[in-house]
Amino acid sequence: MNKSTSDHPVSYDCEKVMPDAASDAPKQQQVERMFDDISDSYDSLNRMMTAGLDLRWRRKALSFLRPFKPKHILDEATGTGDFALMACRIFPDASVVGMDISEGMMRVGREKAKRMGLTSRMTFRRADSMALDIPDASFDAVTIAFGVRNFAHLEQGIAETSRVLTADGHLLILEMSRPYVLFRPFYWIYTKGIIPLMGRLFSKESAYRYLPSSIEAFPHGRPMVDLLRRCGFESVIVQRYTFGVCTLYFASKSSTKSEKNV
Numbered sequence: 001m002n003k004s005t006s007d008h009p010v011s012y013d014c015e016k017v018m019p020d021a022a023s024d025a026p027k028q029q030q031v032e033r034m035f036d037d038i039s040d041s042y043d044s045l046n047r048m049m050t051a052g053l054d055l056r057w058r059r060k061a062l063s064f065l066r067p068f069k070p071k072h073i074l075d076e077a078t079g080t081g082d083f084a085l086m087a088c089r090i091f092p093d094a095s096v097v098g099m100d101i102s103e104g105m106m107r108v109g110r111e112k113a114k115r116m117g118l119t120s121r122m123t124f125r126r127a128d129s130m131a132l133d134i135p136d137a138s139f140d141a142v143t144i145a146f147g148v149r150n151f152a153h154l155e156q157g158i159a160e161t162s163r164v165l166t167a168d169g170h171l172l173i174l175e176m177s178r179p180y181v182l183f184r185p186f187y188w189i190y191t192k193g194i195i196p197l198m199g200r201l202f203s204k205e206s207a208y209r210y211l212p213s214s215i216e217a218f219p220h221g222r223p224m225v226d227l228l229r230r231c232g233f234e235s236v237i238v239q240r241y242t243f244g245v246c247t248l249y250f251a252s253k254s255s256t257k258s259e260k261n262v
């Protein structure tokens with residue numbers, strides 16, 4: 001991690017992890033291409049790789065928003081829309097906008113929204129989280145599931161998120177993380193051996209080699225909490241799920257909750 005100045009946000013190791021090490025295309029372009037390539041198999045492989053646990057993590061994460069009954073929800077890095085569509089069902093009075101750089105992923109998401117009869121409240125739009133074409137304070141909740149790890153400039157992306165949230169808004173981030181020490185040997189065998197193998201059999205191996213490297217390089221825990229606070233979040237709650245393989249950050253712009261579990 002490099003030092004921050006007010007004009008130059010901190011840079012993080014995860015920003016240097018590239019989906020295609022042989023390419024000199026900018027990271028965001030490589031990420032977009034990778035997700036376009038795996039969009040058709042993304043949902044089924046996701047379910048298979050997490051044995052369905054991702055659904056439980058998503059549900060637990062969204063329960064943090066329940067007391068606030070958000071009406072305008074932005075789901076960044078929405079991909080095929082799993083988190084956004086779940087939010088749509090949990091908050092029947094809310095409108096949800098899903099944004100992503102990968103049209104391939106959102107094409108799958110739009111079809112799912114149609115099948116679920118949610119197109120009146122759920123829309124998808126292409127946008128880069130580094131520079132959102134949205135006025136300040138447009139949403140009372142923003143969610144990002146398994147997306148921030150792929151940002152080319154993590155702090156810039158979170159600062160943008162903070163900008164589009166209302167003064168009493170909330171941000172939910174779900175991200176894969178390094179598990180507790182005792183669980184790590186099994187975890188590394190699984191993520192560096194079995195997951196790339198599944199990728200090779202059912203999707204694209206390189207995407208599933210990028211996954212463990214980007215998880216390893218991500219600033220989990222305290223550095224992430226510090227980043228969120230620098231971006232204008234007064235309080236941050238951290239919860240780890242399933243031996244720590246997934247971490248939730250629930251960040252509030254006004255200080256209604258105290259920081260805990262870091």
Ligand SMILES: C[S@@+](CC[C@H](N)C(=O)[O-])C[C@H]1O[C@@H](n2cnc3c(N)ncnc32)[C@H](O)[C@@H]1O
Pocket residue numbers: 028031032035076077078079080081082083099100101102105127128129130144145146147150151152
């Ligand atoms: C692992 S997928 C997660 C998709 C979805 N949120 C989910 O929970 O399944 C990561 C998504 O982040 C998107 N993404 C990465 N960088 C982005 C950026 N700068 N702006 C918008 N979307 C981005 C990718 O295109 C991809 O669809």
